[in-house]
Amino acid sequence: MLKRLFSERPLRLPHIKPYVPRPSDPSIFWFNSERGDIVSDVVNRICGAHETDRSRLEIALNDAAFHEIRRLEHQRDEEARDRLGYWRSMIRRIGKMDDAEQRQALHTIVSNMAHDVAGNFDPRVYRFARQAIPRLVAGVMEPRRFASSFTAPQSEVLSRVLRVQGDIDHLQYLQSEGSLVFVPTHSSNLDSIVLAQALEVSGLPPVVYGAGKNLFTNPIISFFMHNLGAYRVDRRIRVRLYKEVLTLYSQVMIERGYHSLFFPGGTRSRSGMIERHLKLGLLGSAVEAFTTNRVRRVQRPVWFVPTTINYALVLEAETLIRDWLTEEGQTRYIIEDDEFSQIDRWVAFFRKVVGMRGACIIRFGEPIDPFGNAIDEKGASLSPAGRNIDPGGYVERRGTPVVDATRDAAYTRELGTVLAERYERDTVLMSTQVVAHVLYRHLVQATPGMDLFGRMRLRSEVSIDREVVHKDLGDARERLLALEAKGEVRVSDVVREDSPNELLEAALQFWNGYHTSTAASLDGDRVLLCDPSLLLYYQNRMVSFADRIADTDQMEAACEIEALGVHR
Amino acid sequence: MSLRVGVVGAGGFGQAIASAAVRQRHDVVLWSRRERSLPDSIRPSTAIDNMEDRDLIFLAAPARHATSLADQLGKVVDGRHLIVHVSRGLIGAELKTITTVLREHTAARRLGALAGPLVPNALAEGRPSGAILGTRFPEVTEMVREAIGGSDLRIYDTTDVLGVQLASATVGFLTVVLAYAQETGVEPSTLAVLATRGMVEISRIGQALGASEETFMGLAGLGDLIAAVAGDERAESLVGRALARGAELASAVAEAGAYVEGIEVAQNMIEQAHRLGLETPISSVFVEISSRRMTPEDAMHALMERRVGPE
Numbered sequence: 001m002l003k004r005l006f007s008e009r010p011l012r013l014p015h016i017k018p019y020v021p022r023p024s025d026p027s028i029f030w031f032n033s034e035r036g037d038i039v040s041d042v043v044n045r046i047c048g049a050h051e052t053d054r055s056r057l058e059i060a061l062n063d064a065a066f067h068e069i070r071r072l073e074h075q076r077d078e079e080a081r082d083r084l085g086y087w088r089s090m091i092r093r094i095g096k097m098d099d100a101e102q103r104q105a106l107h108t109i110v111s112n113m114a115h116d117v118a119g120n121f122d123p124r125v126y127r128f129a130r131q132a133i134p135r136l137v138a139g140v141m142e143p144r145r146f147a148s149s150f151t152a153p154q155s156e157v158l159s160r161v162l163r164v165q166g167d168i169d170h171l172q173y174l175q176s177e178g179s180l181v182f183v184p185t186h187s188s189n190l191d192s193i194v195l196a197q198a199l200e201v202s203g204l205p206p207v208v209y210g211a212g213k214n215l216f217t218n219p220i221i222s223f224f225m226h227n228l229g230a231y232r233v234d235r236r237i238r239v240r241l242y243k244e245v246l247t248l249y250s251q252v253m254i255e256r257g258y259h260s261l262f263f264p265g266g267t268r269s270r271s272g273m274i275e276r277h278l279k280l281g282l283l284g285s286a287v288e289a290f291t292t293n294r295v296r297r298v299q300r301p302v303w304f305v306p307t308t309i310n311y312a313l314v315l316e317a318e319t320l321i322r323d324w325l326t327e328e329g330q331t332r333y334i335i336e337d338d339e340f341s342q343i344d345r346w347v348a349f350f351r352k353v354v355g356m357r358g359a360c361i362i363r364f365g366e367p368i369d370p371f372g373n374a375i376d377e378k379g380a381s382l383s384p385a386g387r388n389i390d391p392g393g394y395v396e397r398r399g400t401p402v403v404d405a406t407r408d409a410a411y412t413r414e415l416g417t418v419l420a421e422r423y424e425r426d427t428v429l430m431s432t433q434v435v436a437h438v439l440y441r442h443l444v445q446a447t448p449g450m451d452l453f454g455r456m457r458l459r460s461e462v463s464i465d466r467e468v469v470h471k472d473l474g475d476a477r478e479r480l481l482a483l484e485a486k487g488e489v490r491v492s493d494v495v496r497e498d499s500p501n502e503l504l505e506a507a508l509q510f511w512n513g514y515h516t517s518t519a520a521s522l523d524g525d526r527v528l529l530c531d532p533s534l535l536l537y538y539q540n541r542m543v544s545f546a547d548r549i550a551d552t553d554q555m556e557a558a559c560e561i562e563a564l565g566v567h568r
Numbered sequence: 569m570s571l572r573v574g575v576v577g578a579g580g581f582g583q584a585i586a587s588a589a590v591r592q593r594h595d596v597v598l599w600s601r602r603e604r605s606l607p608d609s610i611r612p613s614t615a616i617d618n619m620e621d622r623d624l625i626f627l628a629a630p631a632r633h634a635t636s637l638a639d640q641l642g643k644v645v646d647g648r649h650l651i652v653h654v655s656r657g658l659i660g661a662e663l664k665t666i667t668t669v670l671r672e673h674t675a676a677r678r679l680g681a682l683a684g685p686l687v688p689n690a691l692a693e694g695r696p697s698g699a700i701l702g703t704r705f706p707e708v709t710e711m712v713r714e715a716i717g718g719s720d721l722r723i724y725d726t727t728d729v730l731g732v733q734l735a736s737a738t739v740g741f742l743t744v745v746l747a748y749a750q751e752t753g754v755e756p757s758t759l760a761v762l763a764t765r766g767m768v769e770i771s772r773i774g775q776a777l778g779a780s781e782e783t784f785m786g787l788a789g790l791g792d793l794i795a796a797v798a799g800d801e802r803a804e805s806l807v808g809r810a811l812a813r814g815a816e817l818a819s820a821v822a823e824a825g826a827y828v829e830g831i832e833v834a835q836n837m838i839e840q841a842h843r844l845g846l847e848t849p850i851s852s853v854f855v856e857i858s859s860r861r862m863t864p865e866d867a868m869h870a871l872m873e874r875r876v877g878p879e
Contacts, residue, residue: 018678029767122615168587286709371647371677372677373675381674381675383642383674384648384673384674384675385639385642385643385670385673386644387643387646387675389647390644390646390647391647392647393646393647393648393676394647394648394678395647396647398569399648404706404707406705406706407678407705407706407707410704410705411677411705432725456690
C-alpha cells in the first residue's frame, strides 16, 4: 500500500516560499515554473496531430483502450481495480462518440499520461542530495569513518572509487551554449546515480532523465527520483499515445534547453556486451528538437555526449547474465527482484569496491552534433575535413528549414550507428573484463565443439596453470595497449600499469566475496574456473576485440567468442 | 522549378546523366579532371568548388576513384547537399560501399545509390528505361526523379541502400560469368541454372552482410542481370566474351574499353563470404578460370559434381 502510494503519487515537500532561480542556476531550476506549460505543449501537439483526422483519432483511442485493458487484466492489482472499468467502458463507447466527444476523450487520456510522466525539481532536495548522498555512500563503504564522512569537505572515498575521464572543460563551456544530451552505455541501475555523481564532481549541471517506473517502487529512491527532475517511464504500457507522450516530452524539454540523459540501449545490457543496436525513439526526440527549433528560428544547438560507464564489478551481474542465458531473458524487460532492490547487496557491493583501485570509470566522449559530426571547442559543427559547417543545413529543403519525420528518422538511425562506434572506442576495459576474457578463452579452447550452455555447466571443472594465465594476460595487455594507441579502445590504469600477477589478483579480489559464487579462484599454482556464467558476463565486454588480441593458436576460440556478439 | 544539378565524372554515365538533366531543363554543371568539349547546355568545370551551389550532385565515377573524389567533394559540400552515386563497385577487402565512403569523407548525409538496368545510351537518348534508387531519405528520391526521371525513366526506390550497392556490384561480376558461358556455347538450360544459382549465391552473401533478399530479386539484382543477358552491350559482357575467346584478363578488359568493377569485387567478395562461413562455388570457379588456373571443362565438371540439395 505504502509502495503504491509513493509510486503513484510521489512525495513532494511543501513550499512555504517559492524558490526564485538565479541566472547562474542550471536550467533545471526553472523546470517547476515551466512544468504546466511543458505538459500543455505536449498535450496540445499530440491532440492537434490527431484531431484533424477522425480515423486516426479513433484508431488511437481504440489502441489505448485495447492495450490498457490487456495490461490491467494481466496485472490484477489495485490499479487494475481502479482503471479497468474506465477502459472497458471507453472501448464500448468509442464508435458511438461524436467528433467532440472523441476529441475530449483523447485530451483526457493524453493529459493524464503527460501529468503522470512529468517530474518535479525541488532545489532543496537537489542541494540535500548533492551534499548528503556522496557522504552517505562513503559512510556505507567505510563504516569506521561513517561519522567523519559527514564532516569531511570532500569525499575521498568516492573520488578513489569513481574516476571521471574526458574533456570536462569543453563540456562545461558547451552546457551554457546549448542543450547537452548525455547518452551513456547501460550496465546497472546504479548508472543514473553514478552518472549524477560524475556530473556533480565535474561541475556539470544536473540533467533530466527518464526513469523506469519500477525504480519508483522504493519510497526513498522514488522521492529523490521524482524531486530531482526524473520523468517516469512505465514500460508496461504499450499504448502508442503513451510512447508519443514520452518522446514528445523529451523533445520539448530539449527544445527548451534542458540538459537530458537517456540510455540508448533502452535497458541494461543483459549480456555485459557493449551495446550495438540502439533504441532510436528518444534519440530521435533530440534530433526532432533540433529541427523544431531551427524551423522556429531558435538557434539553440543540441549536442550528444557519448558516455561509457565502466565497472570492474557490476552490482547485478549474476541476475543479468542469468537472464540473458535464459529464454525468458530475451523478453523480460523489467526486473524487480534483482540485486538493485536488495539493500544488503548494495552494502556488500560498496564495501567490496571501496578497497579497490579503479572500480568505476565514467568516460565522457567527444560531443557530436545530431548528425554525427564532431564539434570544435566553441561548439561549431565540423566536416570530416575539419571545416566549420552549419548543422541547420541538414534540415533545410531547398534553403528552408522544414520538419520532416521520415528524414529525421533516417538521421537518427545514422546517429545510432555513430554512437555504437563511439561506445566501442570509448569503452574503458577493466581488470575483471580482461582477466575474465583470458580465462574464458581458455575454457573455449579446452572444450572444442561444446556449445555455450554446455560450458556454463562446467563449474569448477577446468583449471589453468597460473604461469600460463600470467603469460596470456601479458600478451593480451600488450595488444590492448596497441589498440589503445590506435584509438580503437581504452584500458583502465590498473590494466595498463599492473603486472599480470597483480592484474589477476585484483580481478579475483573483486569477484571473491561479493557474488554468491566467485568467478574464479586460486587452487595452488592453478587458476580454477568456478562460475563460467560470471566469467562470460565480464568477458562479454571484450567480444568485439577478441580476434584483435588473440595469438594464432587462440584465434579459433577468439572467433567463437566474437561470434557471441554478432546478434547482440 | 529548375534544379541546380552537379555531375562529378565525365565518363559515359556522367555525360548521360547530365544530358538527361538538361532535357528536364535543369541547370547542369559537369565536373571532370581535364577539360572536355560538351554540348552547350552543359557547363563544364574542372574546379570542384563549382559543386558548392548545387542542390543535387551525381557521383559518376568508378569505385577506385570514389575515395579521392569524395575527399575533394568533402571540401565543398555540407548538410544541404544531396549526393547520389552510380558506381557499380565496392572498395577494399571489407567491401566498403560508396555511400560509406561519402559518409566518411564528406559532411553530406542525404545520400543515395542509383542502380539497376540503366545504361548510359538509353539514359542519354531518353529511351524508356527504369532504375532503382537506394536511399533512406524521401527527398533524395523526389529530387532524383525531378532531375532525371520522367515519362522515359521510371525510378523506383528502396531504403535498402546497402542491398542496392551489393547487388549492383555482384551482378556486375555475374554478368561476366554468364557472358563467358554464352560465348562458350552452353545450353540455355545450363545458362538458366548458372544465372539462378549465381543469384542465390550473391544474394546469400548480401543477406549475411545485412542486405535484403528482395533487393537482389528486384531491379538492382535480377532486373539488372536480365538486361545484361538480353544483350545491353555493357562492358562486363564484353570482358566475359573476350575471356571465353582465350584473352588474358588484362587484354579482355582493355578490349571492353571501359573499367569493369565486378572482377575486382569478386575476389574480395569470395574472401568475405568464406569469413562468414558461406560457400561461393560459381564465383570461386570463375575466378580460377579468369586467372587461367582452371579450364572451362574442369570448371563445369567441378560445378556439376557438387552435392545437390533442396533449392
